[in-house]
Amino acid sequence: MTSKESKDDASLGDQDAVDVLEAESKEFDKDAEIDRILKAFRLDAYSVLDLQPGVPESDIKLTYRKKSLLIHPDKTKNPLAPEAFDRLKKAQTELMDEKHRERLDEAIADARMLLIRENKWTVDSPELKTDDFSKKWRDKTREVLIENELRRKRQLKAQMQEEGREQRKAEQEIEDRKRKRQHEQDWESTRDQRIDSWRQFQKSKSGGGDGEKKKKKKLKPIG
Template sequence: MATKEESPVEDKDALDTLETEAKEFDKDAEIDRILKAFRLDAYAVLDLNPGVPESDIKLAYRKKSLLIHPDKTKNPSAPEAFDRLKKAQTELMDEKHRERLDEAIADARMLLIRENKWTVDSPELKTEDFAKKWRVKTREVLIDNELRRKRQMKAQMQEEGREQRKVDQDLEDRKRKRQHEQDWESTRDQRIDSWRQFQKSKSGDDKKKKKKLKPIG
């Protein structure tokens, strides 16, 4: 039985469909990878090795951002993945943040070496197993650093809160003092009049008492 041969147009449409599906698969895979990456490690989010130059960071961000941009895919998770990608790029382009991240990664490596009683020249450091353990240890160090940072921030906020309450109390005390002085000054004439009336009344009583005194003899 003879089969109908597909036309060149149909062949092109089929290839275009396959290509579109492949691109969507790549986009979905990259979005999934970003969302599963440890967000405290900006290198992991951008899928880069620590210590790469800024040019590599910019290039990686550009390629990935174009791939997963929410305007270019129907994946509902694209906006979140795009935001994480942008945040990671911003962190790595910040000199201080990147320095802290590099220090944490270096600390994780040294901790791993000490825990296993290796040296910096040990052959184990060149294995894939070490690379996996390093990533796990880096995660632990970054989490510990983040928890410490949050505790310090909380303590600082509490201290700032105490300082602010002290400032507010001082302001309230000064306000009450000013109000007391104003009230005292506003009743000055009344107090003077009352004192004069009291003195006048007292003087009248003294005169009456003198009149009642009988002469001696």
């Protein structure tokens, strides 16, 4: 083997090592992002996508594209990738839905105002610019979102119960009308029979009366 060949082999070995390190680094980044997504508060789509509230739709689309390519289940061996990918997709869908995003933005704004009121601050207070406030704001946002979700579920449950009552009422009305129609049909089907029975009754009654009169005439004393 010549010295040139030895150098080439060494270069290939070094390149292989670099490739392995890069692959491991990329896999580490994928694992870290999957872990972050799964630990993010799922009711806060901004948190799942690691975005700040108020970003434009273009940022949402770009961020989703980058992260979805990074953690796509086909591009990583991490068994949790499918779950993380689904959560990422759900978060992106929610933020692209105008009404859902408005509700989320409103909850985040409510959390900020609640913190200001609870601490008797003003919108110009210096405390609002600290990292401590940012953390408290995230925690308060979590509380507000949980309360909103519980309220939504209670309303949904009440709505379903009301719909159930209305459904049972409608079914009962249908059953009542069905029984009424059946009764009318039964009554009509026996009409001729009832008429014949009535005629027989009247005929027997009439015949019994004549026999009684004749009997009475025979028993009438003479002169």
